[in-house]
Amino acid sequence: MxxxxxxxxxxxxxxxxxxxxxxxxxxxxxxxxxxxxxxxxxxxxxxxxxxxxxxxxxxxxxxxxxxxxxxxxxxxxxxxxxxxxxxxxxxxxxxxxxxxxxxxxxxxxxxxxxxxxxxxxxxxxxxxxxxxxxxxxxxxxxxxxxxxxxxxxxxxxxxxxxxxxxxxxxxxxxxxxxxxxxxxxxxxxxxVLQTGLNNMGAIFHPALTLLNAGWIEATHGDYQFYIDGVTPSVARVLEVLDRERVTIASSLGIRARTALEWLQLAYDTTG
Structure with a gap:
């Protein structure tokens, strides 16, 4: 054994x-x-x-x-x-x-x-x-x-x-x-170029924090980061940021996953 x-x-x-x-x-x-x-x-x-x-x-x-x-x-x-x-x-x-x-x-x-x-x-x-x-x-x-x-x-x-x-x-x-x-x-x-350019944290974390700064302060952080923080308007901003990331990767010859593709891979979710 x-x-x-x-x-x-x-x-x-x-x-x-x-x-x-x-x-x-x-x-x-x-x-x-x-x-x-x-x-x-x-x-x-x-x-x-x-x-x-x-x-x-x-x-x-x-x-x-x-x-x-x-x-x-x-x-x-x-x-x-x-x-x-x-x-x-x-x-x-x-x-x-x-x-x-x-x-x-x-x-x-x-x-x-x-x-x-x-x-x-x-x-x-x-x-x-x-x-x-x-x-x-x-x-x-x-x-x-x-x-x-x-x-x-x-x-x-x-x-x-x-x-x-x-x-x-x-x-x-x-x-x-x-x-x-x-x-x-x-x-x-x-x-590691592929894994690095598929870094979804760079898309989700900063934008969600900045766009929910008021809520973070008002609730002292007592809210659910993704469930409460990703409203339709915030999601549209994330999609714009994500397109920029995918475009940069493409210019380097790398086919990066979109955020939607990543969510399906990681969590088997669609939307």
């Missing part, structure tokens, strides 16, 4: 907690790293994370092998390293991880956003990492999730298909095969 891969999840926000708990519930050995020790004190004390989800989804107590704020300890035994932090923190994580990465490890950015894998690779090399490490990026985050408490997470939905690409692209298949026992939802994303 093949020994399950050892995972390290970097980042204990809503996404990192959801991923770590779900992986643990699937039977994988999981280490959770967070740079701020105070943020994972309760998780460390309890030894894991309580996960809730919609009916039929994963739920229960995900027991973690280790919870740490020491990067060397976090990476020591990991086969697959899941980076689940805002893209603005990728460079900082890469700099901290560079001295401790080892031959054969796989790093996956969840998600890479635009040029995430390229940036991460450059930063680890600039910081002296010579290990044969495979860096890959997901086109988007596989979960729609939230934090329900210091040691609790909730998954609303798991996307049905998420493109992923490695750098170089010749290693994409081996990454997909390595994570398939946990995540068969990941599919070949062709290359």
């Amino acid at each position: 093949t020994t399950p891969e050892k995972y390290t999840v970097i980042g204990a926000g809503h996404g990192g907690k959801a991923m770590a708990a779900h992986l643990a519930l699937m039977g994988f050995r999981v280490t959770l790293y967070n740079r701020t020790a105070d943020h994972v004190t309760v998780i460390k004390k309890r030894g894991g994370i309580e996960l809730e989800s919609a009916e039929g989804g994963p739920h229960g107590f995900g027991k973690l092998a280790k919870v740490t704020s020491d990067m060397a300890e976090a990476l020591k035994d990991a086969a697959i390293i899941m980076i689940v932090v805002p893209s603005s923190a990728h460079a900082d994580v890469a700099q901290k991880a560079a001295p401790f990465l080892k031959d054969g490890q796989t790093v996956i950015l969840h998600p890479g956003r635009t040029c995430g894998a390229i940036e991460f690779t450059k930063v680890i090399r600039d910081n002296g990492c010579k290990a044969d490490v495979t860096v890959a990026e997901a086109e988007t985050f596989i979960y729609a999730s939230r934090s329900d408490g210091p040691a609790q997470a909730r998954i609303f939905r798991i996307k049905e298909a998420v493109p992923l690409a490695a750098l170089p692209a010749t290693r994409t298949q081996q990454v997909l095969e390595a994570i398939a026992p946990a995540y068969p939802q990941f599919i070949d994303g062709v290359n």
Whole structure:
């Protein structure tokens, strides 16, 4: 019997907690790293994370092998390293991880956003990492999730298909095969230019935040980002932004998915 891969999840926000708990519930050995020790004190004390989800989804107590704020300890035994932090923190994580990465490890950015894998690779090399490490990026985050408490997470939905690409692209298949026992939802994303230019967060997140700034202030953030925030008028703005993205990709010889095509791929929705 093949020994399950050892995972390290970097980042204990809503996404990192959801991923770590779900992986643990699937039977994988999981280490959770967070740079701020105070943020994972309760998780460390309890030894894991309580996960809730919609009916039929994963739920229960995900027991973690280790919870740490020491990067060397976090990476020591990991086969697959899941980076689940805002893209603005990728460079900082890469700099901290560079001295401790080892031959054969796989790093996956969840998600890479635009040029995430390229940036991460450059930063680890600039910081002296010579290990044969495979860096890959997901086109988007596989979960729609939230934090329900210091040691609790909730998954609303798991996307049905998420493109992923490695750098170089010749290693994409081996990454997909390595994570398939946990995540068969990941599919070949062709290359990191393709996944980068299909970054839907760049279309949805800034525009929705700006166009709903009044509502965010008035409710102190107590509203549902997509369900309440995407009105017909806002949707029309998103479509204009999306056409611009697709046009830019086309000028580079890349057939980018439209936002509507992406929603159908990820959530099997139409509209």
